[in-house]
Amino acid sequence: MAAATTAGPAPQAVVLDASFVLRYVLHTAARRPHPAGLQLLRDCELIVPPLWNAEVANALVQAERRHAAPPARVGAALAAILALDPTVDAHPVDVVRTLECARAYGLSAYDGLYFELALRRKAALATYDAEMIAAAPRAGIRLFPNLVATKA
Numbered sequence: 172m173a174a175a176t177t178a179g180p181a182p183q184a185v186v187l188d189a190s191f192v193l194r195y196v197l198h199t200a201a202r203r204p205h206p207a208g209l210q211l212l213r214d215c216e217l218i219v220p221p222l223w224n225a226e227v228a229n230a231l232v233q234a235e236r237r238h239a240a241p242p243a244r245v246g247a248a249l250a251a252i253l254a255l256d257p258t259v260d261a262h263p264v265d266v267v268r269t270l271e272c273a274r275a276y277g278l279s280a281y282d283g284l285y286f287e288l289a290l291r292r293k294a295a296l297a298t299y300d301a302e303m304i305a306a307a308p309r310a311g312i313r314l315f316p317n318l319v320a321t322k323a
Contacts (some may be wrong), residue, residue, distance in 0.1 A: 184248035185215045185315045186289040188298035189226040196248035220284040276306035
């Protein structure tokens with residue numbers, strides 16, 4: 172006889188933009204529309220495009236080079252980022268759909284990757300990028316958390 176299992180609701184799928192995470196882990200002076208920040212992500216299925224790892228690494232090295240964050244803070248930021256353990260989307264980049272998203276919503280091709288991923292996975296988007304925040308409702312993409320809907 173098979174044991175009965177009780178499955179709770181599926182975790183909310185969230186496409187995680189580097190801008191969202193970096194605002195918290197680098198402790199910048201930039202405004203954080205939601206004080207709970209990264210804690211809200213703990214029960215979510217986090218998804219990132221393959222570009223995310225390079226984008227995060229570049230932001231960390233740039234913060235260090237600009238003397239905006241000392242090496243110890245960059246190390247702590249990296250540890251916090253790695254602890255999130257997002258799933259890197261394995262789907263090959265669809266250049267046509269990415270270009271369509273970028274054109275339709277006035278985004279860079281890089282930001283178009285996040286939109287394409289959110290649309291394909293029917294996921295919310297966690298971002299503090301002003302252009303993506305403005306364009307998400309037009310694309311039918313939910314922002315996470317809902318309080319992010321204010322301009323950063």
